Amino acid sequence: MEDHQTGALVRKCLAGDAVAWEGILRLHQRRIYNLCYRFTNSPDDAQDLTQDVFIRVYRTLASYDVDKGAFTTWLTTLTRNLLVDHFRRSKQDRVTDSIDGGLREDDEAPSLSDRLPDHGPSPDDHLASQETQKIVRQALARLSPDLREAVILRDLQDMDYREIALTLKVPEGTVKSRINRGRMELARLLSRNKRQVGSK
Amino acid sequence: MNSQNFKDDPKNDAQNNGGRSGLECSQFETLLADALDGVLSPGDQAAFDAHALSCTLCGPMLMEAREGRLWLETLEDVEPPKNLIHNILAATTMAESAPGAVPVASRTKKRGFRPLLAGFFRSRVATSFSMAFFSLSLTLTVAGVRVSDLAKVDWHPTALGKSIMLQYTHVESAVVKYYENMRLVNEVESRVKELRKATATTDEDNDKKDKPKDKDKKGPNDTSGRPEQHPDYSMEREDSVIAQSTTKREGVQL
Numbered sequence: 001m002e003d004h005q006t007g008a009l010v011r012k013c014l015a016g017d018a019v020a021w022e023g024i025l026r027l028h029q030r031r032i033y034n035l036c037y038r039f040t041n042s043p044d045d046a047q048d049l050t051q052d053v054f055i056r057v058y059r060t061l062a063s064y065d066v067d068k069g070a071f072t073t074w075l076t077t078l079t080r081n082l083l084v085d086h087f088r089r090s091k092q093d094r095v096t097d098s099i100d101g102g103l104r105e106d107d108e109a110p111s112l113s114d115r116l117p118d119h120g121p122s123p124d125d126h127l128a129s130q131e132t133q134k135i136v137r138q139a140l141a142r143l144s145p146d147l148r149e150a151v152i153l154r155d156l157q158d159m160d161y162r163e164i165a166l167t168l169k170v171p172e173g174t175v176k177s178r179i180n181r182g183r184m185e186l187a188r189l190l191s192r193n194k195r196q197v198g199s200k
Numbered sequence: 201m202n203s204q205n206f207k208d209d210p211k212n213d214a215q216n217n218g219g220r221s222g223l224e225c226s227q228f229e230t231l232l233a234d235a236l237d238g239v240l241s242p243g244d245q246a247a248f249d250a251h252a253l254s255c256t257l258c259g260p261m262l263m264e265a266r267e268g269r270l271w272l273e274t275l276e277d278v279e280p281p282k283n284l285i286h287n288i289l290a291a292t293t294m295a296e297s298a299p300g301a302v303p304v305a306s307r308t309k310k311r312g313f314r315p316l317l318a319g320f321f322r323s324r325v326a327t328s329f330s331m332a333f334f335s336l337s338l339t340l341t342v343a344g345v346r347v348s349d350l351a352k353v354d355w356h357p358t359a360l361g362k363s364i365m366l367q368y369t370h371v372e373s374a375v376v377k378y379y380e381n382m383r384l385v386n387e388v389e390s391r392v393k394e395l396r397k398a399t400a401t402t403d404e405d406n407d408k409k410d411k412p413k414d415k416d417k418k419g420p421n422d423t424s425g426r427p428e429q430h431p432d433y434s435m436e437r438e439d440s441v442i443a444q445s446t447t448k449r450e451g452v453q454l
Contacts, residue, residue, distance in 0.1 A: 021289075047284060155272040186268040
């Protein structure tokens, strides 16, 4: 439905309707901003990247074939490419940012594990907790990019496996495998930090 | 390695639990994502559950994947900044298209040429370029180089070297000349000061020699330096008796 609506807007935009362009923006900016935010874990970076994404969309909209594929997949692919570029640019910074790196960064500040609840892992109990969300966001940011983008597209963007496979240009089986490994790695990361708290 | 070979290998059989639930670990992993989505057929779901209960590797794997998925579900969508749309609109339609022009169609026609100059006309680049040009022109002006002269310059390396050496010699001689002039001025100034000092010392000596002669001329009756006294008042006090002793001692008259 959304893609059908966007398809009409894209046609109008290509025909010179400036209002249609704003319509496309309003329809997709939230999803793209969230995608960028989940990947970078930085509101500033997410805002800059979202802006870059739509500037690129604006410049290359003529190359999008309305009849060929879903606009959401095309837009997500474009966003993902920009995110990968962004990741490569900041790779040097991330090399030192290992999974346990955050615990060593600042001994004075409360660690990730310090902020985890003491009792067993029951995410439902902390659904509304902002602190929990922050912890999960940090853990997500420490996953490898391959696993992170897979779980973000599936669990946070609600894309189906076929769309993710098209976006990432890998087979569906690989997508599922990455999603599984990403989820497991996230759970391990959070539970490991919690065990460290228990041993102290 | 296919599933048949996997089952034939006793070592792998122990690890994969292939025979116990009718499902191998590799198959379990393939079905894991669909199982968590709840889209498995009843038969597959039963085999999957049976394997998860019996396998010591896949059971925890299922737990972890489920747990990770639940953690991710806690993340809620964040609200994008309010100015985001306006910024994007400003960066696209307003900045890149002429007013009233079609945003995409008009731009695609110009695309071949525009990106080449787009960076140049950005304000930061333009400011940097103008500052660099200003600095260069100021330096050339101070150094006495005229742009019109550049056309006459012989750009051959030897001639260029000679020209630079000549220019350097000119500048050096000008600097030396200026320095010599300054030194001359300083020397003249110091001489004038010395003369003034010498003149002042001679005057003081002459004054000292003249003073004793003046004193001799004035003599002891000269009271110009003393305060004026009333003549009657001093005369009265000279003969008056202020106190007198009554003892045998000789009276002291003041």
